[in-house]
Amino acid sequence: MSHTATEPQLDRSAGDLELAADEAKAASGGDAREAVKALLVANASLEREVALWLQR
Template structure:
């Protein structure tokens, strides 16, 4: 579990970089609508993963 925590802390974005990261996500997904859709899909997957982890 400690390794996962370290990895997630390393992947955190500095709040000062949110504008740049947002622009990169929009560009990578072909526009704002596609970027939002990708975020919703990722969020649903994370929620399922957390629900499964809670069962363990």
């Protein structure tokens, strides 16, 4: 998979990503859809935080 200049590259192994996905699912009571929703909310919050930092 190729990456663009603006796309962040993950510094995690496939095993680390699998573990992180399993942990997110477990934290959401085993419901993968709820885990995705929680991660989307967290990502949006981080994007807002970055936008505020860039405005300074």
